[in-house]
Amino acid sequence: MRYENEKAYRLISPRILILVTTVDILDGIDAMPTTFVAPVSFKPPLVMVSIPPKSNTYDNILDKKEFVINVLPSLYVTKVLKCGKHFPKGFNKLQQAGLNWYSSEKVKVPRVKEAKIWLECRFVGGLQIDHLRSTDHVPMLGEVITAEVSDDVVTEGRVDMKKLSPAMHITSESFAVGFEIVKKKVA
Numbered sequence: 001m002r003y004e005n006e007k008a009y010r011l012i013s014p015r016i017l018i019l020v021t022t023v024d025i026l027d028g029i030d031a032m033p034t035t036f037v038a039p040v041s042f043k044p045p046l047v048m049v050s051i052p053p054k055s056n057t058y059d060n061i062l063d064k065k066e067f068v069i070n071v072l073p074s075l076y077v078t079k080v081l082k083c084g085k086h087f088p089k090g091f092n093k094l095q096q097a098g099l100n101w102y103s104s105e106k107v108k109v110p111r112v113k114e115a116k117i118w119l120e121c122r123f124v125g126g127l128q129i130d131h132l133r134s135t136d137h138v139p140m141l142g143e144v145i146t147a148e149v150s151d152d153v154v155t156e157g158r159v160d161m162k163k164l165s166p167a168m169h170i171t172s173e174s175f176a177v178g179f180e181i182v183k184k185k186v187a
């Protein structure tokens, strides 16, 4: 079947659900659930989160030049979804969702306590696409300055997906949880 171009992103799924934490100008803690996240470069270690310019998260990243990518086990998906709304600046989105936070190592933006993976990022620039002046999302690049994974989701030095059990977003209210893992040699 043909698919609407504007909805083609749904054909590239499931994608890992993350919570991007930022701090606003009134010291409120913002947390944005999204799946628009990707690694961009090994050296320097860059990751991209694509953020709408009309969101508080966008303003906060431009203002404070920092953000944290948090990955929570699927157990917390309902709480993560409670962060998917817009609140005024100065608000604590994690608190209203029943999530907890604690200080990051190298950035002022806090980490989510219930997460098992944290990437502390310093904003290095947004991608302006010249011939598309008003895209509804802007790819924002962050350099990872601290990355940590909780030991209880690690097996033999690698993230153990069965233990982490991330929520993988398919579309709308559908998530893939607890998938089968296979090993294949790269030729």
Ligand SMILES: Cc1cc2nc3c(=O)[nH]c(=O)nc-3n(C[C@H](O)[C@H](O)[C@H](O)COP(=O)(O)O)c2cc1C
Binding pocket: 017, 030, 031, 032, 033, 034, 035, 036, 051, 052, 054, 055, 056, 057, 058, 080, 081, 083, 084, 085, 086, 087, 169
């Ligand atoms: C599962 C899920 C995925 C989402 N993905 C996106 C997304 O890709 N882009 C987006 O703009 N908003 C997305 N949202 C909505 C944002 O999380 C919401 O608009 C955001 O939290 C606004 O917060 P802010 O204005 O405080 O930054 C998603 C929400 C959920 C629950």
